[in-house]
Amino acid sequence: MKQEINGETIGRALDELSAQIAEAQAPNERLAIVGIANGGIRFAERLRTRLTDRLGEAPDYGVIDIAFYRDDLGTNPIPKVTEPTELAFDVTGSRGILCDDVIFSGRTVRAALNDLFDQGRPQKVELAVLCDRGNRCLPVQPDYVGMRVDASPTEKVAVLLHADNAAADKITITQS
């Protein structure tokens, strides 16, 4: 293993991210946290919990599954569909924060934006990631970055956020 990042470091990054998102919140904006399935879901939940504490009310919440918006149909294996897109709030007029655990090429974000805009017209869309591993292929940059990691395109960045034991959270970078 090349590198391991522990739960404490991840916790601090989540605190900082939620502080930044809360600070940028304008009085009349309707905040919506949107996790990109599957990796972004738990990250989005963590952020939402922290934002609820900071803002005094729970932001809207939803999940986007980009399976049907991918641009590699027929060239890569079919992704497992586990968390269908579900946005149980009015997308139109909201301040949507797309959340993913890792940003790499940027393709996932492009697909998520397409899905989001098929369901309404948000006032604003921002991107929060726990981990930026660089090597972008599209002009997509996150607004909020938990940490930057040094990983080559062939290395594997795995984020493991536990359901009920944040202390055991970890990010590992390994040569695949």
Added chain:
Amino acid sequence: MSSRSLSWGRKDLICIEDLDRSEVETIFEVAKSFKQTMERSVKKLPSLRGRTVVNLFMEPSTRTRIAFEIAAKRLSADVISMVGQASSLTKGETLKDTARNIEALRADLIILRHPASGAPRYLMDLVGIPVINAGDGAHAHPTQALLDAYTLVERFGSLKGKRITILGDILFSRVARSNIWCLTKLGAEVTVAGPATLVPPEFGRMGVSVSHNLKEALTDADAVMLLRIQHERQTSTHFPSLGEYTSMFGLNKERASWLKQDAIIMHPGPINRGVEIDSELADSPRSVILDQVTNGIAIRMAVLYLCASANNKSESDLLA
């Protein structure tokens, strides 16, 4: 992003026999996600953008053709419908020519309905692009069976040990055959029932019970699947009259009371009200006939999506 993948490597769907249970479950899983997208205001998804789907229907069909067309359009494919007349076909040779023409049009996928059993497999061997069987002769109608089974799974969860009775014209029915394969694969106990002339004992070899006694076939069943009586070709030979069929095997209120309390009534359509089913019963809360139609779109979206995904032969204009 998840690196897990679905178990699917099939570019064609010819019949249910070809599929293993996990493939059937994969179709259901994808269909479930597609069904949720049908509740959106924008129902279109970009999965098949830029692909051309040819709907080749050599036999009359309304529901299946439209369901496939809607499914393909919801996935953003360009759809061309070609409707041929069965009477003008010189089966094999004409189909071969048609296939060559479709290939020359650079289509990406063919959906075929054909009066001759085996035509879709014949076509599959001729062309490199995915072929989906939309019904061939008395052989198979895989997407109908999948949508029927999906409707049952939606209602009951697991089909293990569920008693399902298929009633009516079993002999000539590709729907019955495909359903027998699909339901038994999923662990259901299937009974086929109807007049002896339409329900020969040979069906027992497919792992189902054969019954000519309606009360026995319906009692304690979890679901009854009615099949259309194709009176245009059967009245003269298989039973004396439609009236007699209805009096002996038509589903009415009294007979429906033999089913389990929470049993459902299914029909692939088009229904002949007052023949195989009492009109009032067709509109009752126990009837899931319209759910079947809705599920038919989700299932066909799933099949198109999966078969197109598995087709590595076709050149695509995707971002590499």
